Amino acid sequence: MLDEEALAEVPSPCYIIDELAIEENCKILGEVQELSGCRILMALKGFTLPSLFPLISKYLHGTCASGLYEARLGRERFGKEVHVFAPAYDDREFEELLRISDHIVFNSIAQWERARPVVEESARKVSCGIRINPEYSEVPIDLWNPCARYTRFGVRADDFRTVPEGIDGLHFHALCQQNSDSLERLIGVVEEKFERHLSRVRWVNFGGGQLITAPDYDIDRLFRVVADFREEYVVDVYMEPGEAVALNAGVLMSTVLDVVHNEMDIAILDISAWAHAQDILAAAFRMDVIGGCGPGESKHTYRLASRSCLSGDIIGDYSFKQPLHRGSRLMFTDMASYSVVSNNMFNGIPLPAIAILAKSNEVRIVRRSSYEDFESRLS
Numbered sequence: 001m002l003d004e005e006a007l008a009e010v011p012s013p014c015y016i017i018d019e020l021a022i023e024e025n026c027k028i029l030g031e032v033q034e035l036s037g038c039r040i041l042m043a044l045k046g047f048t049l050p051s052l053f054p055l056i057s058k059y060l061h062g063t064c065a066s067g068l069y070e071a072r073l074g075r076e077r078f079g080k081e082v083h084v085f086a087p088a089y090d091d092r093e094f095e096e097l098l099r100i101s102d103h104i105v106f107n108s109i110a111q112w113e114r115a116r117p118v119v120e121e122s123a124r125k126v127s128c129g130i131r132i133n134p135e136y137s138e139v140p141i142d143l144w145n146p147c148a149r150y151t152r153f154g155v156r157a158d159d160f161r162t163v164p165e166g167i168d169g170l171h172f173h174a175l176c177q178q179n180s181d182s183l184e185r186l187i188g189v190v191e192e193k194f195e196r197h198l199s200r201v202r203w204v205n206f207g208g209g210q211l212i213t214a215p216d217y218d219i220d221r222l223f224r225v226v227a228d229f230r231e232e233y234v235v236d237v238y239m240e241p242g243e244a245v246a247l248n249a250g251v252l253m254s255t256v257l258d259v260v261h262n263e264m265d266i267a268i269l270d271i272s273a274w275a276h277a278q279d280i281l282a283a284a285f286r287m288d289v290i291g292g293c294g295p296g297e298s299k300h301t302y303r304l305a306s307r308s309c310l311s312g313d314i315i316g317d318y319s320f321k322q323p324l325h326r327g328s329r330l331m332f333t334d335m336a337s338y339s340v341v342s343n344n345m346f347n348g349i350p351l352p353a354i355a356i357l358a359k360s361n362e363v364r365i366v367r368r369s370s371y372e373d374f375e376s377r378l379s
């Protein structure tokens with residue numbers, strides 16, 4: 001990890017992405033592909049860092065996109081296969097999507113029927129699929145539950161009578177941060193509800209939401225589940241993890257700008273939950289900070305708060321062995337995925353810079369935020 005001297009050179013706030021950790025994750029995913037015969041796409045929605053695409057693309061089969069811009073980035077900067085799924089496509093974007101995608105997944109049979117003439121006329125052969133809704137999920141938080149009641153995602157078994165002509169594949173995504181036992185149970189439900197369709201397609205995409213690179217992930221079970229499925233239905237299996245690619249591979253470094261007191265000590269940081277870690281506010285997520293623990297567990301307790309005007313923009317209560325003061329640096333761990341791709345400039349707060357901690361232990365700043373970023377997205 002970074003020594004003090006290198007750290008002093010890094011601007012704050014800054015994501016520091018660990019190239020070695022990304023490569024270790026990719027090696028695990030590469031091994032899964034080799035031993036199970038599945039194809040793994042990186043979900044760009046979870047982790048997008050074009051500077052590292054040359055490294056990641058050595059291991060993975062391609063990218064999966066949520067729409068035109070991600071698909072284009074995957075095509076132009078990552079190469080290999082580009083897959084796309086969106087709950088609905090804008091007609092104005094669809095022709096370009098057809099020119100750059102290898103797989104397009106439709107959210108309903110009606111959407112496929114509407115797009116079919118354009119797809120069939122296209123000079124480029126694109127493999128099309130339908131997203132199915134297994135109506136099964138073990139995700140406890142609705143914000144992250146793709147199969148929650150009234151979900152807009154996918155066709156339910158009752159509405160899926162036969163595989164429509166021209167459709168090559170089926171796609172489902174119902175997990176979030178889960179292990180392979182959840183995948184096995186999910187597949188059991190998919191087989192129960194969609195079995196007769198599974199051997200009538202060429203590929204099945206199991207979606208993302210599996211923490212394949214987590215230390216406690218049961219990888220042998222994954223090998224077995226994928227191998228059995230491929231053998232049973234004679235299909236290509238795709239998976240599209242996002243978080244697993246960047247798991248434990250980056251910190252968000254921030255600085256204390258001031259400490260104020262109002263019944264308790266409150267440290268005001270140069271980051272914001274609202275702008276940089278929305279899950280804290282939306283889903284009671286808690287970031288881990290190096291050297292910090294729960295409030296009251298160590299000698300000095302602080303509320304870590306943001307520099308924004310939003311009253312509830314609170315990162316959380318933590319305690320530390322040493323007191324915090326203006327200039328103290330805090331490192332929030334496991335912040336490479338989702339935060340980098342979804343941050344915003346509310347209040348004109350600069351985006352965190354992005355640095356890569358290279359395998360050589362050198363730190364390369366690949367992105368600095370500037371006033372122009374703020375101005376250009378508004379006018």
Ligand SMILES: Cc1ncc(COP(=O)(O)O)c(C=O)c1O
Binds near residue numbers: 064085176177241
């Ligand atoms: C369709 C689809 N595929 C893949 C992913 C990636 O999931 P994760 O980053 O949890 O692996 C998501 C996440 O929302 C998704 O909606």
